[in-house]
Each structure stands twice: as structure tokens, then as C-alpha cells.
């Protein structure tokens with residue numbers, strides 16, 4: 415059994431999903447969970463792309479110890495220098511530099527000749543090598559590139575110091591057979607290829623990202639790149655949980671294994687879904703809600719007689735449990751702390767106190783508080799950003815009746831500490847609530863997307879809402895949970911506005927420092 419390394423790019427390519435915008439604390443929580451999952455490498459971001467991403471990559475690089483942390487950079491000196499500042503404290507600093515090699519990208523996007531692309535790649539890999547011991551070089555849009563040209567440039571970047579060569583299917587264009595052949599060709603035509611590891615990176619535009627990644631593995635690739643839940647640019651990336659479970663379940667065929675702790679898959683998937691607002695479809699392979707459910711009589715009969723008749727993966731393998739352990743109204747701090755620790759999380763004394771208070775408030779309203787509820791409370795606390803003054807919902811009331819016009823009344827405290835009250839009507843309860851909040855907030859707000867979901871099961875499950883809100887000229891994602899759908903909706907709306915407030919605050923601080 416040979417080892418396949420898992421390179422997770424949920425925090426970089428995954429965050430490139432339209433509408434996804436993670437703050438530093440959210441990225442850190444995902445990074446810690448990826449460490450528990452056992453990924454070999456995590457790409458924490460693109461440090462040169464923004465101050466926020468730089469800080470997040472640095473924080474993750476300084477915190478994570480059991481996985482290698484990397485960051486993306488263009489073949490540009492300043493990108494490499496900024497990446498170094500973010501990553502220099504890791505045990506073995508690793509950078510990921512890329513440049514496109516396909517005719518369409520070179521001609522129209524880069525406006526460079528193939529010779530210039532070779533020269534710039536070689537020069538920048540050499541430059542990065544002065545600082546980084548580990549350098550991954552990617553030929554962006556490799557699958558639409560000329561294979562002879564690829565072989566030529568790869569040989570040169572290896573001589574310049576690259577240690578990993580990644581050949582991405584950037585636009586999800588290739589097929590399993592073709593992608594496998596491409597890796598075979600490169601292995602046969604690049605004389606120094608044995609000095610590096612080969613990596614694949616697939617997108618899902620034609621729904622073949624996982625199949626293409628597995629074909630690459632069959633053809634000599636030793637690193638697979640992808641994201642949790644397959645999130646990412648456009649149709650997303652290869653879903654890492656699918657790749658890892660396929661290698662595990664079909665180890666008779668593939669003869670490869672990963673270092674992933676498969677039991678952490680469900681928890682990781684839930685966390686990524688919760689913090690990004692990208693919900694997992696019910697029939698999604700490996701972690702969808704229906705992946706272990708059996709509906710029809712013949713299937714149920716078979717499963718009762720022997721589960722393997724219709725189940726090739728056991729739910730326990732990926733950490734899906736029946737979740738029967740409840741904490742309730744009469745539970746104390748010790749049991750609560752034990753539960754939080756069982757999630758692999760640590761809270762400060764103050765955070766634990768706050769989480770316990772919110773848990774107790776919930777037990778007053780909800781009969782059974784499940785692991786999912788507690789996880790949501792803890793995660794809300796751990797990812798609440800900074801001590802900057804924000805908008806705070808003091809109270810609200812919504813009147814709704816089939817024969818009435820829905821009316822919302824809201825009391826809100828502004829970042830300046832002023833308490834305001836307003837009432838508005840709307841065509842539905844949420845619209846009335848959002849119109850009232852809109853009136854109270856002194857910014858140009860446009861709601862772009864609104865979602866409401868339940869956390870866990872049961873009629874008294876927690877509600878979780880995600881919104882996308884345009885605040886002046888920028889789009890922010892907001893998340894809120896509560897037992898009531900309207901309160902969760904109001905929290906999500908204010909969470910998005912508060913992300914804007916925090917961004918404005920850090921902008922002002924930066925300008926003052928200058």
C-alpha cells in the first residue's frame with residue numbers, strides 16, 4: 415500500500431466559491447479541524463491577495479503543528495516575499511507558485527510567449543528557493559496545454575528547485591483516461607521527474623473531478639488536491655472526502671492509502687458547510703444526509719438481513735453517528751466541558767462560561783439539546799470576531815397573521831452605543847424584519863441571498879440562517895443561529911453588517927498607522 419498525500423485547499427480554492435468570505439477566526443477553526451482530520455498539507459490562502467488573507471495564513475501557519483501549511487503566490491517577487499512573511503515560522507516553509515501554460519491563458523490573459531512563461535517560472539522558482547525549502551509549482555490550465563511544452567517547462571522548473579509539480583485541470587475539462595495519459599506522458603518524457611512528487615488538482619465543471627483525481631493516482635500521482643465538500647471556484651474542486659473514502663473502500667483496486675482519520679470527515683464537512691454557508695445536498699456521496707438512508711422496501715429488507723447488501727460504506731467509518739447522547743436542563747459545567755472537549759476544542763474560561771450560559775438558555779426552550787446544538791453554540795463563540803463595537807439586536811417582535819400585514823418592531827444598539835427603535839411592514843415576516851433593520855442601519859444595504867436551515871433533527875432543532883448582503887459596494891456573508899427562525903434570520907443579517915463594520919474599523923486603524 416503506498417501513501418497518497420492529501421493537499422487540502424478548502425481555505426484557498428474553496429474560499430474562491432462565489433459568496434464565500436471567511437474571517438480569520440473562521441479560517442483558523444477550519445484549519446484546526448483539518449489538522450484533526452489528518453490532511454498532509456493545507457493551503458491556508460493567498461497571502462498577497464489581501465491583508466485579511468495574509469493575517470489568516472500567518473495565524474494558521476503559527477498555530478498548526480501536525481500538518482504542513484502553504485500559501486499561493488503568482489510568479490511575482492512581491493507575492494513570494496509576502497508569502498514568506500506569512501509562512502516563515504512553520505517547521506518546513508512551503509510555497510505554491512503557479513503560472514498558466516495553455517495557449518489561451520498565455521496569449522490572452524498573461525500576454526506572454528511560451529518562452530517568457532518558461533523564463534518567468536524558472537526565475538521565480540529560483541527566487542523562492544532562496545527562502546523556501548519546499549516549492550510546489552503548478553502549470554495552471556495544464557490539461558489544455560501542449561504536452562511537449564509541459565514536459566519542457568517542467569524539466570526546467572525542477573532544475574530550478576521545485577519539489578512538487580502540480581498539473582491542474584483548472585477548468586474541469588479533462589476526462590479520466592486523458593488525465594491519466596497526461597501524467598504517464600510527463601513521467602516518461604521528463605528526465606528529472608523522479609526528483610519531485612507529482613500532484614493532481616481537479617475541478618468539477620463536467621462532474622468528473624473525483625474520477626479524474628483517481629485516474630491520476632493510478633498513473634503515478636502521489637498527492638491529491640481538493641476541498642472538503644468539493645467547494646470551490648465555479649462547480650468546485652474534487653471532494654477530498656470522496657477521494658479518501660474511495661481509496662479506502664476500494665483499496666483492493668487502488669492499492670493506495672491516505673493518512674486521513676476518516677472518522678473526522680462528517681465533523682469537518684459540517685463545519686465547512688456551517689461556516690461557508692454552502693449546504694451539502696442530501697444525496698451527496700459520503701456525507702449527504704441520505705447517503706446512509708434506505709427508503710424502499712426491498713432495500714430495507716436487505717439491510718435488515720445484512721447491511722452490506724445495500725451499504726458499501728458504514729456511517730461510523732466517516733463519523734456519522736446516531737447521536738443519542740443528550741445534555742439537558744440539569745447538566746452542569748463539568749459534563750458540558752467534557753462534551754466540548756470531545757469535539758477536540760478548547761475554550762478559554764470566559765468562552766466556556768459564555769457557551770455554558772447560552773447552552774442553559776437553550777435548555778429552557780428546547781427539550782433535548784443535541785451535540786449539533788452545542789457544536790453550533792461553541793463555534794459561534796469561537797468565530798465571533800474581535801472586540802470592535804458592532805450593531806447589537808436588543809429585542810424584536812414580529813406580528814403575523816393570515817389577514818394582517820406582517821409588522822416588525824426592532825430595538826437595536828448601534829456601534830456608537832445609541833439605542834434605536836423602528837417598526838416596518840413587509841409582505842412576509844422576514845421581509846418586515848429585514849426592512850426594519852435596513853431602516854435602522856445607516857448604510858446602503860441590498861439582500862442578495864437568504865437561506866434558512868435546521869441544525870440536527872427534531873421539531874425543536876436550532877435554526878441556522880445564512881445571508882449574502884451587499885453593504886455599500888461590497889458583498890458580505892452573514893451567519894446566525896437561534897432557536898427561532900426569525901431570530902436566526904436577524905442574527906445572520908446583523909452578522910453580515912458587522913463584518914462590514916469590522917472591515918471599516920481595521921481600514922481606519924491601518925490608515926492611522928500609516
Ligand SMILES: CC(=O)SCCNC(=O)CCNC(=O)[C@H](O)C(C)(C)COP(=O)(O)OP(=O)(O)OC[C@H]1O[C@@H](n2cnc3c(N)ncnc32)[C@H](O)[C@@H]1OP(=O)(O)O
Pocket residue numbers: 427430460462463464487488489490512513514523524525554584647
Ligand atoms: C486558478 C486559480 O485559482 S488562480 C488563483 C485565483 N485566485 C485569486 O485570484 C484570488 C486572489 N486574487 C486577488 O486578490 C487579486 O487578483 C490579486 C491581488 C492577486 C491581483 O490583483 P490585481 O493586481 O488588481 O490584478 P488582477 O487580479 O486584476 O489581474 C491579475 C494580474 O496578474 C497576472 N497574473 C495572473 N496569474 C499570474 C501568475 N500566475 N503569475 C504572474 N502574474 C499573473 C495577470 O496577467 C494580471 O496581470 P496584468 O495586471 O499585468 O494584466
Ligand SMILES: CC(C)C(=O)C(=O)O
Pocket residue numbers: 427486512552553554555580582583584585615617
Ligand atoms: C493555482 C492552481 C493550482 C489552481 O487553483 C487551478 O489551476 O485550479
